Amino acid sequence: xxxxxxxxxxxxxxxxxxxxxxxxxxxAGVRVVAGYPGTPSSEIIQTLAGVASEQGLxxxxxxxxxxxxxxxxxxxxxxxxxxxxxxxxxxxxxxxxLLHLTECGTRAGMVLVSCEDPGxxxxxxxxxxxxxxxxxxxxxxxxGDFQEAKDMTAWCFELSEKLRNLVMLRSVTRMSHASxxxxxxxxxxxxxxxxxxxxxxxFDGDFMDQMGGPVVTFPGMVDPMHRRQLEKLALAREIFETxxxxxxxxxxxxxLLIITSSAAWLYAREALSLMGLEEQVGLLKLGTTWPLPPxxxxxxxxASEKIFIIEEGTPFLEDNxxxxxxxxxxxMGTKRFFGRKNGPLPPTNELNPDLVARGLAEIxxxxxSAPDQTxxxxxxxxxxSHAPFRAMTFCPGCPHxxxxxxINSALKQDNRDGFVCGxxxxxxxxxxxxxxxxxxxxxxxxxxxxxxxxxxxxxxFGFDQPVMAVSGDSTFFHAVMPALVNAVHNQADMxxxxxxxxxxxxxxxxxxxxxxxxxxxxxxxxxDIARICEAMDIQVVIADPFEMGATEKILLDLLDEAGGVRVxxxxxxxxxxxxKKGKRLFDMAVDEAACLAEDCGCNRLCTRIFGCPGLIxxxxxxxxxxxxxxxxxxxxxxxxxxxxAISKKEVA
Amino acid sequence: xxxxxxxFDPYNLIITGVGGQGNVLASRLMGRMLVAQDYHITIGETxxxxxxxxxxxxxxxxxxxxxxxxxxxxxxxxxxIAIEPxxxxxxxxxxxxxxxxxxxxxxxxxxxxxITGQAVYPxxxxxxxxxxxxxxxxxxxxxxxxxxxxxxxxxxxxxMVGALSTISExxxxxxxxxxxxxxxxxxxxxxxxxxxxxxxRGALTVK
Numbered sequence: 001x002x003x004x005x006x007x008x009x010x011x012x013x014x015x016x017x018x019x020x021x022x023x024x025x026x027x028a029g030v031r032v033v034a035g036y037p038g039t040p041s042s043e044i045i046q047t048l049a050g051v052a053s054e055q056g057l058x059x060x061x062x063x064x065x066x067x068x069x070x071x072x073x074x075x076x077x078x079x080x081x082x083x084x085x086x087x088x089x090x091x092x093x094x095x096x097x098l099l100h101l102t103e104c105g106t107r108a109g110m111v112l113v114s115c116e117d118p119g120x121x122x123x124x125x126x127x128x129x130x131x132x133x134x135x136x137x138x139x140x141x142x143x144g145d146f147q148e149a150k151d152m153t154a155w156c157f158e159l160s161e162k163l164r165n166l167v168m169l170r171s172v173t174r175m176s177h178a179s180x181x182x183x184x185x186x187x188x189x190x191x192x193x194x195x196x197x198x199x200x201x202x203f204d205g206d207f208m209d210q211m212g213g214p215v216v217t218f219p220g221m222v223d224p225m226h227r228r229q230l231e232k233l234a235l236a237r238e239i240f241e242t243x244x245x246x247x248x249x250x251x252x253x254x255x256l257l258i259i260t261s262s263a264a265w266l267y268a269r270e271a272l273s274l275m276g277l278e279e280q281v282g283l284l285k286l287g288t289t290w291p292l293p294p295x296x297x298x299x300x301x302x303a304s305e306k307i308f309i310i311e312e313g314t315p316f317l318e319d320n321x322x323x324x325x326x327x328x329x330x331x332m333g334t335k336r337f338f339g340r341k342n343g344p345l346p347p348t349n350e351l352n353p354d355l356v357a358r359g360l361a362e363i364x365x366x367x368x369s370a371p372d373q374t375x376x377x378x379x380x381x382x383x384x385s386h387a388p389f390r391a392m393t394f395c396p397g398c399p400h401x402x403x404x405x406x407i408n409s410a411l412k413q414d415n416r417d418g419f420v421c422g423x424x425x426x427x428x429x430x431x432x433x434x435x436x437x438x439x440x441x442x443x444x445x446x447x448x449x450x451x452x453x454x455x456x457x458x459x460x461f462g463f464d465q466p467v468m469a470v471s472g473d474s475t476f477f478h479a480v481m482p483a484l485v486n487a488v489h490n491q492a493d494m495x496x497x498x499x500x501x502x503x504x505x506x507x508x509x510x511x512x513x514x515x516x517x518x519x520x521x522x523x524x525x526x527x528d529i530a531r532i533c534e535a536m537d538i539q540v541v542i543a544d545p546f547e548m549g550a551t552e553k554i555l556l557d558l559l560d561e562a563g564g565v566r567v568x569x570x571x572x573x574x575x576x577x578x579x580k581k582g583k584r585l586f587d588m589a590v591d592e593a594a595c596l597a598e599d600c601g602c603n604r605l606c607t608r609i610f611g612c613p614g615l616i617x618x619x620x621x622x623x624x625x626x627x628x629x630x631x632x633x634x635x636x637x638x639x640x641x642x643x644x645a646i647s648k649k650e651v652a
Numbered sequence: 653x654x655x656x657x658x659x660f661d662p663y664n665l666i667i668t669g670v671g672g673q674g675n676v677l678a679s680r681l682m683g684r685m686l687v688a689q690d691y692h693i694t695i696g697e698t699x700x701x702x703x704x705x706x707x708x709x710x711x712x713x714x715x716x717x718x719x720x721x722x723x724x725x726x727x728x729x730x731x732x733i734a735i736e737p738x739x740x741x742x743x744x745x746x747x748x749x750x751x752x753x754x755x756x757x758x759x760x761x762x763x764x765x766x767i768t769g770q771a772v773y774p775x776x777x778x779x780x781x782x783x784x785x786x787x788x789x790x791x792x793x794x795x796x797x798x799x800x801x802x803x804x805x806x807x808x809x810x811x812m813v814g815a816l817s818t819i820s821e822x823x824x825x826x827x828x829x830x831x832x833x834x835x836x837x838x839x840x841x842x843x844x845x846x847x848x849x850x851x852x853r854g855a856l857t858v859k
Contacts, residue, residue: 014680014687014695121698145719146694178722179680179695181687263722266694270721353725371727375750375786382782383745387738388771390670390763393705434705434764608768613705617767629796629805630761 002051007184015182017149017175018043021113024153026055027185028109030083031199032075033059034068036478037507038087039122040176041115045085046508049519061510061519064445064478065090066097069112073101076110076166077215078199081157088116088127089444093479095132098166100217102138103225105164105210105232109157112168115176118312119350122173124428124442126348128313133168133290134320137229139236140168140290141245144265146180152245152287154185159239163232164210170289172312174263174350237291245287246296254282256363257304259297259321261286264310264351271356274369281360289317292324301325301332308363309339310356338363393434396614397575397632400427402545403499404435405610405640406570407468410555411438418466418559420497421455423448423480425472426506426574427499434611439470446471446479449496453483456492456565466559467494474504474512476529487565488536495558495566498529499545501574509577533567545570548639575632584633586648588614588626594645597622602642610640655690655716659821662694662715664724667812668743669735670761671708674809677836678733679710682813684832685824686714696722705764707739714822731820732787733812735795736761737779744786754787755815755856757808759796791819791856798851807848814852826853 004023007013015023022044025033033048035041045059052059058075062068065086075082086094091114098112117123133140141156143149149171156167205213207221208228217225240246258281260268265285272278284300286292301307301321309318318339325332338344344359345351354368361368370376394401404427411418422430422439423446431439441451452469471480476498487494504510511517516526533540541558543551551570558566573580597604606624607617614631615624624646635648665682669675676697683693696711713720729747734740734756744752758776765771774782776792783790793815799807810833817824826849833845 012687012690014683014693016695173698174696174722177697179683179693179697180719180722181692266719266721267723270725274725352723353721357725372749375748376727376745379741379745379748379786382786383741386774386779386782387741387745388763388773389765390705390707390739391765393764395672395705604769611764611768613762613764613767615767616762617769619769619772627762629759629800 002047004047005051005055005187007187009184009186011184012181013184014179015146015150016043016177016179017146017171018115018177019047020146020149020182021153021169021171022047023182023184024150025083025111026051026187027150028154028157029081030157031057031080032072032082033057033085034062034071035085036062036065036068036090037504037510038090039507040117040173041085041087041090041113042507042510043176044113044115045519046510052520059519061512063513065093069094069097069101072110073097073106076106076108078201079108079197080199081109083111083113085113085115087123088114088129089123089125090114091129091132092127093445098132099136102136102166103217103229104215105229106160106166107164107211109160110166111153111156111160112166113153113171114168115171115173116313117173119173121350124424126313128316130170130289130313130316137233138166138168139163139233139288140170141287142170142262142289143175144262144285144287146178146182148245148287149175150182150185159236162239163236165229165232170262172263178263233291237293240288240291240293241296243288243293246293247285248282248300249278250282251279252303254304255280256306256308257282257284257300258308258310259284259286259317260310261289261317262312264312264356267351267353267356268310270353271360274353274357275360275366277360286317290320292320294324294328297321297324298328298332301328301335305333305335306363307335307337308344308359309337310345310351310359312351315340391433392429393611393613394426394429395575396612396630397580397634398426399501399545399570399572399574400430400435400499401610401612402548402572402636403497403570404430404438406545406548406552406555407497408436408438410552410559411466413556414466414559416464416466418468421448421451421467421469423469423471423475425475427470427472430470436609444479445475446483449480449483449487452494452496453487453490453492456487456494457490459493468497469494470497470499472505473498473500473502473514473529477513477527481532484533484565485536488538491564493563495568498567498569500529500569500571501577503574503577505574505576509574530569538565538567540567540569542569542571545572546634546636548636575634584651586633586635587651588631588633588635588637589647589649590624590626591645591647592623594643595623596643596645597624600643605642606637606640606646610637612637656823658714658716660730661717662713662720663822664729665712665714665731665733666724666729666743666747667710667712667733667735668739669708670739671706673735673761674806675708675710675735678735678809678813679712681832681836682712682824684836685828686822688828688832689823691716692718694719694722707742709743731816733816735809735812738774740779741782748786751788752786753819754783754790755812755819756783756790756792757795757812758792759794759808791815793852793855795852799848802844802848804844807844810845810848811852811855814849815856817849818853818856819858826850
């Protein structure tokens with residue numbers, strides 16, 4: 001039984017933040033859930049997909065976040081409580097629709113969950129999508145612990161129905177992927193087909209009829225709609241004045257007032273406890289961070305001259321509190337604000353209790369308690385000598401290692417300074433040594449093909465480098481298709497290599513439009529990438545990256561052909577895919593007599609360059625060995641070894 | 653019902669290793685065992701991209717009082733469970749202190765820097781000497797080797813939990829383990845996990 005449906009009301013469970021969000025949505029009776037995978041958000045949809053049939057939900061992994069938000073909005077329009085879930089960059093993808101959606105509003109409760117990654121632990125950026133709430137004028141909430149992650153999610157649906165607009169709930173890695181005690185509420189009851197009124201989209205009213213008219217943004221309607229949206233925001237502000245999710249602990253006249261939100265609240269609490277400052281420093285935790293409730297803030301701002309704003313991400317709260325203080329007028333008095341913008345906290349990267357403690361010490365003129373100096377120095381030295389650097393790398397048996405080996409080798413033989421534009425997935429690691437530093441650009445989903453489409457048109461300017469792009473199979477459907485259409489139509493000279501590993505591997509192997517299952521494992525038709533390309537009149541070749549020699553030859557031939565878009569699909573399932581996991585294809589062995597090691601002339605090609613974690617270089621014996629615990633038996637290293645010392649034997 | 657007092661509150665436990673060694677499962681399992689006894693548990697974890705061959709770390713805060721930060725403050729770990737030996741040093745550099753205790757699995761997973769020959773992996777003796785220098789007590793444990801004998805190297809994490817149940821004052825006894833593992837695992841996998849826990853529990857002594 002799933003962790004999000006099993007506990008009864010009043011029971012305490014240990015829930016990961018993302019499971020708490022999923023449970024909160026279930027307790028609120030969510031019906032429609034859609035989004036696109038992205039760390040640290042993916043578990044929410046994954047968990048709900050697992051209980052979709054028993055709970056009567058519609059849950060989908062959408063082609064991209066914009067479509068996900070649209071599917072969820074359709075739910076709201078059809079009177080079904082709905083939720084869209086994505087990571088911070090997904091909100092950028094969804095943002096065009098988001099602007100229009102929040103202008104015309106929603107019907108049944110609708111929540112947008114954005115799970116963000118301060119410090120970029122599993123991201124290529126520190127995007128902070130809270131700014132959308134301000135820019136597009138809709139309410140934003142941020143849970144401060146695991147209980148709140150559940151309770152606020154459930155409350156967001158009610159709030160959304162009161163306002164008739166979308167509510168955004170923002171989480172961060174240290175909330176989504178952290179776990180804590182949660183007292184459960186009533187689990188969701190299956191409403192589908194059990195006497196509840198059927199889902200229906202009403203559209204007979206006029207354009208301004210929020211619940212019964214067409215849901216249309218239209219030039220002549222902009223001003224009245226925008227005014228109505230601002231009225232909703234004003235109502236939210238009023239509700240937030242008394243929200244139980246805004247809490248204060250500390251003295252009535254604090255020497256310093258901390259204003260904080262999200263996981264930063266836990267850091268602030270810990271730092272105050274470490275420094276014994278609970279009686280001196282006030283701690284105002286805001287659960288509702290846009291719009292800010294002015295009367296609540298005024299009461300606290302009046303009590304202290306020094307204000308320390310502690311938050312994960314960009315100085316969003318920091319700026320907004322300052323603006324509010326200016327708006328509140330001269331009776332607030334002079335203040336000194338501290339935060340990420342003026343030193344006490346670093347301007348970038350995620351926070352932790354130590355950084356907060358250091359900031360507190362700086363502001364209050366105290367010495368932050370530091371760990372034992374001699375110990376730290378000794379431990380630091382031993383870490384340098386005893387903990388060799390552990391770089392990110394492709395898994396043992398990963399097809400991307402073989403694909404990049406082929407691409408890299410073909411480009412070298414081609415010898416015209418060709419390069420590859422990268423994209424987003426595990427294969428982004430093609431930019432680092434495990435992918436032989438093959439990628440020379442990497443930005444947003446689909447951007448590799450878009451950039452290649454541009455580079456591929458610069459021949460009239462004397463540009464003569466061969467241009468390639470890579471795309472994963474899920475990324476192909478998410479954002480590569482429009483770029484590819486652009487490249488074909490404009491006759492760009494480029495090769496797209498689709499590294500098709502049969503799933504959205506990086507985020508935990510979710511299905512996508514090219515796979516045969518839905519989010520919950522039910523059967524769906526798969527779209528064929530090769531046929532889609534053929535319908536665009538593209539020449540397509542399908543090859544196996546594990547057949548290194550033959551596939552390299554194909555790529556060299558494609559490089560020789562001048563002009564237009566060529567697509568090479570390298571098809572081999574992810575080593576962690578359900579079909580492969582735990583199943584060994586080959587037993588690998590090294591013939592110690594045949595391995596000439598440093599006398600070979602190969603310069604330790606297998607361990608030094610190919611660098612699969614399943615190989616061990618034994619510096620004493622001066623031989624390569626197979627690590628039985630790590631090797632998954634893909635067989636690829638056998639084709640790397642020039643002396644044939646690595647052998648593969650098919651597992652019976 | 654209130655949870656029994658702990659030697660430290662919060663008690664700070666770090667489980668470290670390399671992606672794929674079952675770090676997350678070990679932390680969730682212990683978290684579950686302790687929540688069932690009315691402790692407040694906060695677990696901080698990194699997984700996602702960082703998992704791909706990289707170091708992983710779970711921070712467990714165990715308290716009779718409340719939730720704590722999902723990141724332990726520097727220098728404040730009480731116990732480190734290292735499923736990969738060299739990772740211990742990375743953890744101690746940030747969270748260690750002279751009173752910390754360490755249980756470490758002896759089986760290395762070589763990082764790419766070692767496979768390529770750019771870096772050298774420390775010998776078992778060097779690791780042991782280093783840990784003697786940096787900890788109050790440390791216990792080596794051939795967890796992966798034993799797990800392989802039991803049929804699957806992944807069981808190393810459960811063996812380590814079993815060892816911890818003997819070494820630490822945390823209430824992680826066999827009954828509570830069995831209850832949690834039955835909730836978390838399909839029935840077919842329960843016996844081998846019980847066997848692994850029990851082996852780990854018997855493998856070390858506090859003395």
